[in-house]
Amino acid sequence: MEALDLARWQFGITTVYHFIFVPLTIGLSLLVAIMQTRAVLSKDPVRKDAWTRMTKFFGSMLIVNFGIGIATGIVQEFQFGMNWSEYSRFVGDVFGAPLALEGLVAFFLESVFLGLWIFGWGKMPERIHLLTIWAVAIGTMASAYFIIAANSFMQHPVGAVLNPETGRAELDPAQGSILSVLTNITTLAAFPHVISGAWLVASAFVVGVASWHMVKHHNKARELGLATPEGQEHHHAARDLYRPTVRFGVVAMFLSAIVLVISGDAQAKIMFEQQPMKMASAEAHCDTSSGVPFSILTVGGPDAFSTDCSGVTHLIGIPYVTSILATNDPSATLQGVDDLNAQYKEQFGETATDIHGNEVEVDYRPNLFVTYWSFRLMMGLAAFSGIVAFWALWATRGKGENARTTGSKAFQWFTVLAIPMPFLANSAGWVFTEIGRQPWVVHPNPDDPTIRLMTMQGVSSHPEWMVLTSMVAFTLVYGVLAVFWFRMMQKAALKGAPLPQRDPETAELDTPTLSFDY
Structure with a gap:
């Protein structure tokens, strides 16, 4: 493999790994704030x-996840200087601004107020202490906004001009400068989609963990007998402690799903205008045609991982849906992958100069197989959350003394199985976003394509062995970090919240503590 391929693999591995923690932190900070x-x-x-x-129960897991996320996120940002120095040189004056804001504004907001929240229990006025976790939730979303603004510049550069003397992209006050970057239409469309995806991740996590304990306490109560004090204790834990949390998580799942669908539709329409090649590849739409169907199942030719459209066969599709997604017009004409490739070759050239000064033939088509299937995984994996939501509502139906819990082992294990599915859907969405943009690391703006950079032009000139060594390390x-993270999260999740205990003399409930016994 060449240094370019290894550098892409390394960035992909570190990014996807880091993004395991990001949506859970963003979503869980909000849900914990609402709980408090x-x-x-x-x-x-x-x-x-x-x-x-x-x-306090879910807050303890938020702390673990936040800590690991910081460690992996710092390494990810160093990638720009390590393996992508030419990219950093080209857009650093623009790309660095939202990253700096993320560190100066969002990260300090998160870290400072998370510390106050952790150590402020019982030491601060109740409502002032509540504001600290809301500051953390706002900080995590602000962090996401600045990162998305930086990424959106790579997808659709605005607010900058190309300096012909230095060959660098620079913020342009005449075009609105940093304000244009932060209000990029791509950012405004992507932000609610990413945030609602994070809410879905966190709500599925809350439902899965709470359902596990609800079923466990339900069965324990039946085993001990509801007539015994111990049985009553477990019965109340299932009905009064975990059941409301399950239903709270389900409501969050429904709300996040609504925002996901609306924002996803808006983002798709923008992408059809800004990056038609990405969306054509997402549908394996090879030839220009009208009334384009939405593909459910497509098989490729003998080389499934090729950018070549030859041998692509559409087996199942829903008529007109892709045209509707693109323009709201069922008969709209959409350009195909091959026609767009020919158009880009005429516009940007059939060859380009790499960092070594070599003329390299360019294919403007992304990896068709990965782009097509990552797009479907992004949407299809959400089905697990839908099944869990409706099943949980049915299993916990009723009100007051008639409120139900369930002892179904099938429900218990399915909710746990559904926990990683939104994580995988989020990762698949980012794989689609980044792979579908290839061969560009900075995709040209259709209205002003002067600021553009190909991936092969943004990599550092390191030898292959050096990139391979750092990637393996x-x-x-x-x-190793993944093992520690999983064990700590598993320990905290299985431990459960301490059950309510009443003082035999005063009949008052004890005060739960925030545990740090990791």
Whole structure:
């Protein structure tokens, strides 16, 4: 493999690995903030105690995830200087601005107030302490916004001009400068899609963990007998502690799904205009035609991993849907992959100069197989969350004393199985976003294509062995971190929240503590 291929693999590995933690931190910080809000505002001491316990229970896992996410995120940003120095030289004046804002504004907001939240229990006024976790939630979303703004410049560069003397992209006050970068239409479309995806990840996590404990306590209560004090304790844990959390997570899943669908539709329409090759490849739409169907199943030729459209056979499709997604017009004409490739060769040239000064023939088609299937995995994996949501609503139906819990082992294990599916869907979405942009690392703006850079022109001029060595080292270190992260999260999740205990003399509930016994 060449240094370019190894550098792409290394960035892909570190990015996808880091993104395991990002959506859970973003989504879980908001859900924990809402849990604590419900505890603070509750007039009922039983409900107040229950939501306080859930806040601290899921808060302990938020802390673990946040810590690992910081370590992996710092390494990811160093990739730009390590393996992609030519890219950094070309767009550093623009790309560095939102990254700096992310560090100066969002990261400090998250880290400072997370520390206050962790160590402020019982030491700060209740409502002031509540504001600290809301500051963390706002900080995580602000962090996402700045990162998405930086990535969106790579997808659709705005607010900058090319300096002919230095050959660098520079912020242009005449075009709005940094404000244009931060209000890029691509950013405004991508942000709600990414954030709602993070909410889905966190809500599926909350539902899965809470459902596991609800079923466990339900069965334990039946085993001990509801007439015994121990049985009643487990019965109340299932009904009053974990059942409300399951239903809370389900509501969050439905709300995130609504935002996902609406924002995804808006983002697709923008992408059809800005990056028609990416969307044509996502549908394996090879030839220009009208009334384009949405492909459900397509098989490739003898070389499934090729950019070549030859041998592509559409087996199952929904008529007109892709044209509707692109323009809201079922009869709209959309350009195919091969026609777009020919158009780009005429516009940008059939060859390009790489970092070594060699003229290299250019194919403007991305990897068709990866682009097509990552797009479908992004959408298809969400089906697990839909099944869990409706199953959980049915299993926990009823109100008051008639509120139900379930002892179904099938439900218990399916909710756990569904936890990683939104994670995988999020990762598949980013694979689609980045692979579908190839061969560009900075995709040209259709209205002003002067700022553009090919991936082969953005890599550092390192020898292959050096990139391979760092890739292997990072992969091994990240593998070890993954084991530690999983064990700590598993330990915290299986431990569960401490069950409510009443003082025999005063009948008051005990106060749950935030555990650090990792």
